[in-house]
Amino acid sequence: MKVALAGNPNCGKTTLFNAITGKIEHVGNWPGVTVEKKEGKVKQNLNPNNEDLVVVDLPGAYSMSPYTSEETVTKDFILNERPDVIINIVDSTNLSRSLFFTTQLLELGIPIVVALNKSDLAEKSGITISVPLLSEKLKCPVIRTISTKATNNGLPELIKAVITAGKSDRKQEAPLKLVTAKALSKEDSEKADKKRYTFVNALVTEVERKKMSPERQTIQDQADRIITHKWLGIPIFAAVIYLVFSISQSWVGPWLADIFVGWIDLLYESVASLLGEDVNPVLGALLLDGIIGGVGAVIGFLPLIMVLFFCLALLEDSGYMARVAIVMDRFFKKVGLSGRSIIPMIVGTGCSIPGVMATRTIKNARQRRTTAMLTPFMPCGAKLPVIALFAGVFFGEKAWVGTSMYFLAILVIIIGALIIRQITGDYSKSYFIMELPKYRVPSIKRATISMFSRAKAFIIKAGTIILVCNAVVQILQTFDWQFQVVAENAPETSILASLATPLAILFIPLGFGLWQFAAAAVTGFIAKENVVGTLAVTFAVSNFIDTEEFALVGGSAEINAIFGISAAAGLAYLVFNLFTPPCFAAIGAMNSEMESRKWLFGALGFQLAMGYVLAFLVYQIGTLITAGTLGEGFGPGLIAVAAIIGIVVYLMRKGSRNKQISSQIQTVKGEVKL
């Protein structure tokens, strides 16, 4: 039996899906978290007779006439795959709007079971709904549910009703008799929709009793006025992000990381003593420095990442993220995007892939592609170890580096969007409308679940892709082209060094023209965590967390001794890694969302150019400030950067000429119409 979950955005479909299937799909307190359908089997304890129950979680939709492409997913699934039963999840706190979609679903002839979700919240706001009357009027079972609660949540009753509905041969009767011809004219379908709403409005007055008018000002509205304030909005956002980075990278994170790294060191030593003196030195180095050292360096950041994800999950749950979209809308609008674009970017702070996929909620094609191109600039979870490493090694105070990278990313995105709008010459605007979810106290339990699911993914990645990459890097740096072990004092003769050196030459103007850094940048395309792993392997440092080792000497001289680069170059390398193309998996996601080769290659070229130019500026300006002179390779670098900027300016000019032409065409058309 196939059961579909359908309902308005942010009514709690995925929360209910997780509750009945035991899965841990991503949830958040804002509309549009789910953009793809997801399948799962109902948990044993809710399904005692072991019925074959497959549940499909669908993206939220306000109606059967889709506005954005993720709403299309829902409509197509229901119409083409004909599920056996539909659980229509209705937000009890917004009955009249939710039931509009319900009336459309009831006309399909598929058995419907209504789940009256968030019934605890409705009670709290003084809303009482007569369930028997609602069920009678809608001609389908209605079950009260609270999917955030573990017990007494109505879910067993819901599943029972679903099984009964699925087994009976009764065709779903529509409460509203409408002429449902296949191809309705626009006017007729508008008339039908009006009738649906009239029916719903009458129904709601009958079944619902409210203590308070929804139009009354609440404390939440007062809070919104401050949080989304014209001037205060941005500083509040900055403070929130700073707090998140402080907790994860300065307070709780390092404390946990110290304990954790202790274990890795212990493992390293015990494996070393187990191997003893007789083992082949090449094999020993592969196991110890390549695998344990390299993977350990990455895994060492796990506690920091877990704490960060815990904080971000709390934020997502609170309803704050939707407010960030309002704060940013003003700035994004000026560069041809809208506040909608901030949602994929916030999702992208976890991982760019779901972030890029979330661009589906953007209707305008240019805005969607631009957002898909720029979302990978947000520091994702995999880039975090890189940020944490450089923040710790080069800068004692850590939280500001993370926070400033966050805001630098937003700034780069805004500049990027401006450039892309010029190049495409597409100045079309779109309206911005977004539902504001209610604030709520974030659930520690949900944040914990989210944190562990991210941690699991991180460990799996470290144990597979990153382990293999580190082993390969270790082997390539151990041997030269004659497959002889390279001499201790001549590491530059290894295969890895000779492969990476030509690339490293390009990085001289950026301050990190060493083959180790070039190799790490390349392995970073496979997974960004590899940057840390490869640096660990090539520099033979395994403990990046215990920055006391670096801090003891304090000065940049010692860091120079380990990495051979200055702090300015370190920051440039960090910037380069953040603002170059993302990992291959994210590039794949960009490809499928952009649906255009031209856009994809344009995006990759743009991202490479952005990374190079920014790193050049950071290194050269940074060196000028700290050392009073220009950095190495300024001349050739300047030529390269000037060439890049020249090309971009040329494309922008060309684009804005096209814009004038297209707007002329539009005026001509307008005249013809008149």
Place this chain on the structure above:
Amino acid sequence: MSLAKGKLNTPYIVNSVNTEHEGIREFLFALGCYPGERITIISKLASNYIINIKDARYSIDEDLANAIMV
């Protein structure tokens, strides 16, 4: 007049949605914002309006507020 010129906390009745975008009109309809329905401005921010339609709050931009006639 357009909703953009409306006062705070005053329920208005939607008269029409004045836009060439067919999609946004249908979308607003699905939310319950169509001629004859109530709409209230809860607050005006920098260039955004927080409005109440039925039982939910939405954030809309000035362009859309200008398109909704009450």
